[in-house]
Amino acid sequence: MNILISEVGPRDGLQSIERIMPLEAKKAWIAAEAAAGVREIEVGSFVPASVLPQMADTAELVAFGNTIAGLTVAVLVPNLKGAERALAAGARKLSIPLSVSETHSLKNLRRSHDQVIDEIARVATMVAAAPAGERAHFEVGLSTAFGCTIEGTVPEDKVVDLAERAIAAGAAEVCLSDTTGYADPAKVRRLVRRVKAAIGDDRLTSLHLHNTRGLGLANVLAGLDEGITTLDASLGGLGGCPWAPGASGNIVTEDLVFMLQAMGYQTGIDLEALMKVRAIVSDALPGEPLYGFTPDAGLPLDFESRAA
Amino acid sequence: MNILISEVGPRDGLQSIERIMPLEAKKAWIAAEAAAGVREIEVGSFVPASVLPQMADTAELVAFGNTIAGLTVAVLVPNLKGAERALAAGARKLSIPLSVSETHSLKNLRRSHDQVIDEIARVATMVAAAPAGERAHFEVGLSTAFGCTIEGTVPEDKVVDLAERAIAAGAAEVCLSDTTGYADPAKVRRLVRRVKAAIGDDRLTSLHLHNTRGLGLANVLAGLDEGITTLDASLGGLGGCPWAPGASGNIVTEDLVFMLQAMGYQTGIDLEALMKVRAIVSDALPGEPLYGFTPDAGLPLDFESRAA
Incomplete structure (x- = not known):
């Protein structure tokens, strides 16, 4: 059974932190995740740059993402104007x-x-x-x-x-x-x-879940039981949750992929390669907390045989 | 549907950290959790004090726990000798x-x-x-x-x-x-x-699950689906996981109770009161990391109506 992971970190993660990640770092992040097997990435949001300057380069990211074979480039749009820009950019x-x-x-x-x-x-x-x-x-x-x-x-x-x-x-x-x-x-x-x-x-077919109270993956399981096949997640749970220091907002892509593959679902993602992408994010945003249990604990000895 | 939470922090949590929690603090912890509605607590382990000095006062804790109405006092025993001591103490x-x-x-x-x-x-x-x-x-x-x-x-x-x-x-x-x-x-x-x-x-009827790779509560859900009715958990996920800094070992009692009650299960536990017990543990073990998402995020506005 195939499950599609939709990585939302470059949009949902980056829009919720104040610092602006440089365009080149965003490109490196997107390219590395795609290379690890992620097939859909929400690269940004077509909101006015005056509202969210973090998202000002979304059109460039759509163009860049479209050069990567097999990648679906997704964007958030708040309204018709944003949708116009998104379609013009090629989302x-x-x-x-x-x-x-x-x-x-x-x-x-x-x-x-x-x-x-x-x-x-x-x-x-x-x-x-x-x-x-x-x-x-x-x-x-x-x-x-x-x-x-x-x-x-x-x-x-x-x-x-x-x-x-x-x-x-x-x-x-x-x-x-x-x-x-x-x-x-x-x-x-x-x-x-x-x-x-x-x-x-x-x-x-899809759910966008948060891990605010630690139930993110349990909620994923509930969704899978009901036939959900696409799950949004953010690398390192990036973005956090403004009213809950230490609590992650989005569910963590790495832990989600671990759970799915351990259960025998196919995601097409190389989890070791995915975990290495964290370095790109932390290099570009020094000190920004990244979440996730699997990156700390590492993969179980029998992971390969279970994921196969 | 009733679910029994078996609090294992005083045993599994405390045996995995080097410091020894004073007997009076252990008693205060046990009493406060019982007062919050926890009906089973693993208070210690009957291992030789030379092996685990943290557990040397287990017999006193069994005697103390037995004075609390409605509380089942559980202990771990490694062997026959430990079992003898446990029975003599009244576990x-x-x-x-x-x-x-x-x-x-x-x-x-x-x-x-x-x-x-x-x-x-x-x-x-x-x-x-x-x-x-x-x-x-x-x-x-x-x-x-x-x-x-x-x-x-x-x-x-x-x-x-x-x-x-x-x-x-x-x-x-x-x-x-x-x-x-x-x-x-x-x-x-x-x-x-x-x-x-x-x-x-x-x-x-029971599972003892860890949250090493973030799947603890998803695994709980899977167990509930198969008719499991007792779940071990540790307040604040105490104890951590020696090979995974930042990762909690045991599943966190507070998050578990939140999930169960939000789903409509009865645990008999007052979650607000339970979260206050964390202060006893952190006062007795200054600097020891406590885990859990719900204590950081707080309860949702509609929690009372869902738990009812």
């Missing part, structure tokens, strides 16, 4: 966030649900204008799907409803995002099942 | 380790499998000599059950075989221990299923 996958908590949506994107759904429809139309073979994959990331640090409980009915509306507006797929680290395995199973039942198995 | 649960890797057994306990099985039979006879209502619970901990840092792969047939022999020798139950952090969720499911099929559902 192969676009994700737009839609926060299930409307309070969070208003605060974060300054838009109501209706406004975001309208924007999704406009982006979908633009994406669909390309010839069939060249069309980018357009996904809606349902953020705060498992709970919100402002609203608290996010009703599951609301998640299902917005998933349906996103698909109706023309998105190819939705992704459930545990933006706040509120997910637990029971909730992951329940929600994935409900959303798939509503919009179809092939419209929900 | 309610005895665990003896049987390492599935015979190389590890010879190195660690200086005994072959046959020798340990003989010792198990002698301990079982001694335990059974008590009147039925006063009999201690006697468990065999199958260490290195998921792999060995010396032998590498540990054949699953060997685990099943030793589980059968331990029960035949008179143990009430076996526990599977991931001493080395080699377990993964697929292996946990497979092995729990096989061992239960061989010796009966009520002969394998």
Whole structure:
């Protein structure tokens, strides 16, 4: 069974730290991960450089990523303008966030649900204008799907409803995002099942999970049990979590790959090579904490035979 | 659904650090965890004080723990002599380790499998000599059950075989221990299923898991799916892992309780109260690293409603 790891460190990791990683280091990181077998990388975000100067070189990174054979270059776009820039740059996958908590949506994107759904429809139309073979994959990331640090409980009915509306507006797929680290395995199973039942198995194949309370990989397991086949993760858990010093935000790519391969899933990734990529990141961002248990502990003696 | 958390920090945690925690601090720790709702605590190990001076006060701790209503006092015993001392002290649960890797057994306990099985039979006879209502619970901990840092792969047939022999020798139950952090969720499911099929559902109800490679809670989830109802864990992941700086050894009680309660399992534990117990440990062992994500991140806004 094949699982796709979508590396989000160059976007989600780098946008959450203040320092700006130089373009050449980002390229080296992306190239090294691709060489280790990572087949999809979210290289940046098409937000205004005034808002996130860390992401100002996203167009160059898309162009660079597209020179690497077998790599799908993904980007985040906040709106139609960002989507235009993403398509012009040649991105192969676009994700737009839609926060299930409307309070969070208003605060974060300054838009109501209706406004975001309208924007999704406009982006979908633009994406669909390309010839069939060249069309980018357009996904809606349902953020705060498992709970919100402002609203608290996010009703599951609301998640299902917005998933349906996103698909109706023309998105190819939705992704459930545990933006706040509120997910637990029971909730992951329940929600994935409900959303798939509503919009179809092939419209929900991916999860974006955090490790805020240490449950990241348990939540991955719950997702796998429900047929999830794509998992976002960040090398070294880069980015951390602003309100929880010492706690990592995104799940750690290295530990995720270890778990999957130990279980017999195929990821196409050479884990030893992947762990060496950490040096590129720590050289470019001295002192920035990197997370992950497997890099510290090393691989078990029997790893090769289990991964085979 | 009720899940029993067996706190092993005072034994497994404290035996793996050099400093000796004063008896009064140990008592305060045990009392505070019991007050937070923890119903089983492994308070120490009946090994010679010359080998592990950290455990020299185990008899006093058993006596102290027995004064706490509703608390099951568990201890580790390496052999018949230790079991004698444990019973004399009044321990309610005895665990003896049987390492599935015979190389590890010879190195660690200086005994072959046959020798340990003989010792198990002698301990079982001694335990059974008590009147039925006063009999201690006697468990065999199958260490290195998921792999060995010396032998590498540990054949699953060997685990099943030793589980059968331990029960035949008179143990009430076996526990599977991931001493080395080699377990993964697929292996946990497979092995729990096989061992239960061989010796009966009520002969394998507990797992002792480590978080060496970050998979601890995912492995817990796999165990729960197979009907496991007792989980060992250590407050703050105390003890760490000697060959992996920064990596925790035992799974962290606080994160485990968070996951279980968020999923709707009942543990009887007040998580806020449990997290406050960390202060007792860090005051008694200044500078000793404590692990865990939930204590850093805090509880989600909707936690009360989920745990209810």
